[in-house]
Amino acid sequence: MAEECVLAGFGQAVIGPPGSGKSTYVRAMHALLTSMGRKACIINLDPAGEEEEPGAAVSLRELLGLEEVMSELRLGPNGALLYCMEYLQTNLDWLQSRLQSMRGTYFLFDCPGQVELYTHHPALPSILRRLGEWGLRLCAVHLVDSHYCTDPAKFISVLCTSLSTMLHVELPHVNILSKMDLIEQYGRLAFNMDYYTEVMDLSYLVDHLTSDPFFRRHRRLHEKLAEVIEDYGLVTFIPLSIKDEQSLQKVLSTVDKASGFCYGDQQRSLGNLMSVAVGADFHFASTLAFQEKYVEQEPRTVEEENSDLS
Numbered sequence: 001m002a003e004e005c006v007l008a009g010f011g012q013a014v015i016g017p018p019g020s021g022k023s024t025y026v027r028a029m030h031a032l033l034t035s036m037g038r039k040a041c042i043i044n045l046d047p048a049g050e051e052e053e054p055g056a057a058v059s060l061r062e063l064l065g066l067e068e069v070m071s072e073l074r075l076g077p078n079g080a081l082l083y084c085m086e087y088l089q090t091n092l093d094w095l096q097s098r099l100q101s102m103r104g105t106y107f108l109f110d111c112p113g114q115v116e117l118y119t120h121h122p123a124l125p126s127i128l129r130r131l132g133e134w135g136l137r138l139c140a141v142h143l144v145d146s147h148y149c150t151d152p153a154k155f156i157s158v159l160c161t162s163l164s165t166m167l168h169v170e171l172p173h174v175n176i177l178s179k180m181d182l183i184e185q186y187g188r189l190a191f192n193m194d195y196y197t198e199v200m201d202l203s204y205l206v207d208h209l210t211s212d213p214f215f216r217r218h219r220r221l222h223e224k225l226a227e228v229i230e231d232y233g234l235v236t237f238i239p240l241s242i243k244d245e246q247s248l249q250k251v252l253s254t255v256d257k258a259s260g261f262c263y264g265d266q267q268r269s270l271g272n273l274m275s276v277a278v279g280a281d282f283h284f285a286s287t288l289a290f291q292e293k294y295v296e297q298e299p300r301t302v303e304e305e306n307s308d309l310s
């Protein structure tokens, strides 16, 4: 069999910082796909942790574990994780043989939470590129905790890491603001939800940030960062709460369009195309639903603004 099509199929590479909700998303997406009659399986590419991920069909820990690498090579957790990914990169025949036995399955790759893997380290993009060469059409699903929206400085840094992840990973890409049900847990939003999901005119965010005396002296830096993000014009987000199945379906419909699943040669059907058409509501409508459900409606008072900034 020609190497290029040993896997012919579709899947998602679920990436994002530690604790952003990747494993929770992968399990919920697996359940949703299964309930829709799509054959799916979880591939755990995180070598860390004592316990095996529930429901994972393949796990990198079968090949090597973080703890053994740490003790044998006397590395810290970060160095050991990068070693594990480089080891996988040079032993991809192991992954190929494991995946080949499940050909035709929709693969959900649960990736580790090390940010450098997505912003500058070459191992993960190289692994994903190889999967693509084997015929697997992947979409990167990048999760970021939505509570960063409540802090303008952190939101600018989230925009920067999301952009560099998109450029580094080089796959069809969907950014997700996860844990929307907890969005205002650490503070209130300065703007409506769609301002954050659509990444609108960032000068308002810079103005808001630099009304804080601490950030005023860095105004020029923030303006330049905002300019880079706006010039690329690539970063937008889809809101997700794992407790809200509709939002998960919205993510799936966007991912299916990005990866080409809905037009794909494997399961081309009127049903697939119709499901995309039904999902093609205005993105704004779903964001508005989150706004109404999870965000305080009362406008902020001047005292609240000041106390947030002090």
Ligand SMILES: Nc1nc2c(ncn2[C@@H]2O[C@H](COP(=O)(O)OP(=O)(O)OP(=O)(O)O)[C@@H](O)[C@H]2O)c(=O)[nH]1
Pocket (backbone or CB within 6 Å): 016, 017, 018, 019, 020, 021, 022, 023, 024, 025, 046, 112, 113, 178, 179, 180, 181, 182, 240, 241, 242, 243
């Ligand atoms: N309320 C709420 N909690 C969530 C949601 N998604 C994930 N969580 C919680 O967030 C925590 C972290 O989720 P994980 O799925 O372990 O995150 P992860 O990105 O896989 O973490 P690492 O493996 O450390 O990189 C868990 O306690 C989840 O239950 C959500 O949509 N809403």
